[in-house]
Amino acid sequence: MKGNRKYIAILAAMIIAFGLIEYYRPKPIDWRITLSNKDKIPFGSYATFELLKDVFPKQSISSSRLPAFNQLTETNNNKGNYIFVTSYFAADENDTKELLKFVAKGNDLFIAATTFNGPFADTLKVHTGADFEEKQYVTKLLNVGKGRNFKFISPRENSFFDSLNHKTTVVLGRKSSGKPDFVKIKHGKGHVYLNVNSTAFSNYFVLDNATKDYAFQCLSYLPIKQVIWDEYTKQGRVGEDDVFRVLMEHPSLKWAYYIMILGIIIFIIFESKRRQRIIPIITPLPNNTLEFTKVVGALYFNKGDHHDAALKKINYLLEFIRTKFFERTNVIDDEFIEHIAEKTGWDKVKTKQLFEMIRWIKSRPEEYLLSEADLLLLNDLIEEFFEFVKK
Template identity: 40%
Template sequence: MKNYRLYALGLGLLFTVFVVVEYYRPKPIDWKQTFSNKDKIPYGAYVLFELLPDLFPDQPVTSVRLPVVNQVEENNTLREDSTTAPVNYLFVNGTTQVDKLDLKTLLQFVAQGSNVFISSHHFSRQLQDTLGFKLEFAPKQDSLGLVFTHPQLLKNKPVRYAWEKVNRTITVDSNHKATVLGKNTAGGANFVQIRYGKGSFFLSSVPLAFTNYHVIHPVQGKYAALALSHLPVRPVWWDEYQKQGAVGDSSVFRVLLSHEALAWAYYLALGSLLLFVLFESKRTQRIIPVVEKPRNTTLEFVRVIGNLYFNYRDHKVIAEKKINYFLEYLRLHYFESTRDLDQELQTRIAHKSGIPASEVSELFRLIHYVRTTHTLEEQNLWQLNKQLESFYRQATSR
């Protein structure tokens, strides 16, 4: 008992050391592109969100966890004149999805004087068709520099990024008026303003420039601030709905727990499952396994070996194996010696098996041919196999 306790104590100490080492071991860097204001990983947007109060001084900054329609309607209900107060609605995503209803709401929202800033790798097709723009790829090169077209910003040196991070450009068709606010050093536009009613859509195709990794960079960090400086100083809505979903969406039991009856049913099911585990955990008799009687798998084994040799195209070896098996078959079933494959043996085999003597003679002729030849063609192996299969089939049916 004492040795057992020492053994258990040693295991406990080893487990504790393992847990402590795993807990304090540096975690690998997560390079997932979340663009979320709660993530401090390289491609999260925590730093930019914290800087928004400085970029828009004396203006409230709100993290939005509602769909576009709900957010705009909720803001309208807080105002007596039923008009949306002008704000800057910011979207920074890998993919920005806007359905038909959201797009209609955004258009009305911007037409009343608000601004919508969207930076994304991919835009929904409805948004592109309505505003008349599309995304293309810049020519492949090692890196691209980003510049702004505003006269006061032209003197700034291009901010360089790896090509794969800023390789998308925005092309606006001639039917829609757009102002190019930013380009890359290859000449492609990546930041445009499309006026709509009293407000504007600001579209950017370089969302990674607004993530933590680049915002805290000593050189690249100024790009995000300069891009957002094109927007007027107004209250800011920062969209998190397309990244985190609505509040409470992270819980898979949110529907059950939001209704009292379903919640009690859920708790009752958990309690019943716990009772079942407790009572069924008692030791029960082990089920007696069913032992199958041995099977004779000799024929299956021979077929497997034959197929193995056939894959190597060694026809003569395959034929010799089949002949040896055939002679063993004659010894076991007809009690005949197969040392001399003469005419007398053939006659006795034909008599005992009931197979015509001509077929038996042809089979023995093929066996003699295989044994005397140095190389064997596939056609000869096929003929031998055909004769053997015919012999077995007729012999077992009599």
């Protein structure tokens, strides 16, 4: 263990150095569009959520992680202003029914979203269009004094209201192109406010002196009442957050997790080395196959019984043909030779030469002394046959 102290110290120094470098390294800007009130990144809505205290002074402001249907039917907090700031708004039939019932009772609904789809948009007869090429746009609020132009750059598409129900709709804002982008719709005793410039309510523009008043003035159309701020469309229900996603979002938790994993690995390495019993080294048995082959070959060579050696090679070849090609080898005639040549694809002339030689050797008596040249020729043909077939 003493000999490992130097390496442990080096490893610990490397870990500390890496941690310090990561800690002091400039963090890259996160340009994701979350519009969540927990995010202080450019396109989060932390600043907008804090702005509500000034827009609605002395009023209760709560953040909801429930679907609109559950928020309005299962809680006591179902009066006042309901605010949505999200990328896309596509409420289903149940949410649409409860939201419009909420408005009809004299409450107000404010939704800032790039697009509106689904039953909610169909019921209010609002449809959005988009200009994907013109990212930069200028918008103006019509009913605020003389009005003021606000210049924005959209990270997505430049949206506008393509069609509206003009009987119940009042246009509150238009873009320089003349297309409406902020409207108020009368519904029962309340109103629905729709704005397609959702990123105008992000930290990036709310904290910019040139555009900060836009979000404030839009929200100022709402009466001073308690506020329900929706986070369900962006964060989901409470408890739906993935544990590892939460860990990775916070640098301190992320590094604590990495250090814990590294500590466990180091512990396993050194503890297993201390506690594991020494395993004796067992020398494997030597492979004497080559020596055995040399001895057997020497016996045949010294005896000079080339005929017996040839018969053994022939028997091995015929056994191979039986198991590989399922052919009978008890009769080696011209039909058998032609059939083997077709089945293996080997040269017909060499196939005929090989098996005619086999037939000739097998027909010789046991006392017949085969020449060394004949044995070598047979061996060469058999080896060439094996090399071709086993490719």
